[in-house]
Amino acid sequence: MKRFKVDMLKHVISPKSIALALVVANLSQINGTQAQSVQIDGNDNININEDIRKFCDNIADAAKDKRYLLQREELHKLQTQVDKRIDALKVQRDDYKQWLKKRNDFLEKAEAGLVEIFKKMKPDAAAKQLEIIDQNIAAALIMKLSPRLSSQIFNEMDAEVAATLATIIASTVDQNNNETQS
Numbered sequence: 001m002k003r004f005k006v007d008m009l010k011h012v013i014s015p016k017s018i019a020l021a022l023v024v025a026n027l028s029q030i031n032g033t034q035a036q037s038v039q040i041d042g043n044d045n046i047n048i049n050e051d052i053r054k055f056c057d058n059i060a061d062a063a064k065d066k067r068y069l070l071q072r073e074e075l076h077k078l079q080t081q082v083d084k085r086i087d088a089l090k091v092q093r094d095d096y097k098q099w100l101k102k103r104n105d106f107l108e109k110a111e112a113g114l115v116e117i118f119k120k121m122k123p124d125a126a127a128k129q130l131e132i133i134d135q136n137i138a139a140a141l142i143m144k145l146s147p148r149l150s151s152q153i154f155n156e157m158d159a160e161v162a163a164t165l166a167t168i169i170a171s172t173v174d175q176n177n178n179e180t181q182s
Contacts, residue, residue: 115144123149127156130165139168 118126118141130138130153142150142165154162 111140111144115141118145118153119149123152124156127153131157131161135161135164135168139165139172143169143172 118130121129130141142153145153154166157165
């Protein structure tokens with residue numbers, strides 16, 4: 001069967017190419033032995049190692065170019081994917097910035113409204129409310145009120161709660177002074 005294929009190929013391809021094709025096709029049959037030559041017709045001996053070396057030398061540059069081209073295409077695909085991800089992240093970042101701005105605007109309005117509410121309350125009622133809410137929020141609200149109203153609210157508060165709020169306010173003022181001096 002192999003002999004028939006070889007005979008058919010001899011008319012189309014040169015004997016050296018046939019020998020090379022046979023070697024490549026039958027590598028598993030050679031299995032570790034060093035084949036130095038192959039007989040094609042019974043009288044033509046071809047040195048396989050030399051032909052393989054010549055063949056490899058002839059196609060080395062083309063193979064290298066093809067490999068570089070494939071690597072370049074792969075890098076281009078990866079760069080495109082990275083660019084798409086960066087664009088998606090930029091869109092998300094812009095959405096988050098917009099959401100954060102809306103949130104901060106809402107908090108500023110809510111805080112301003114809450115300060116106005118406490119400004120209009122009687123000091124004893126404001127003191128009772130500020131004793132119940134979170135100490136940091138209470139301290140922030142008291143800092144935004146006028147000193148006169150803040151002192152009236154402190155007078156109506158439990159002494160321990162007033163001292164805690166005063167400590168929080170003082171530490172905040174100290175931090176602001178340290179940041180200003182730096």
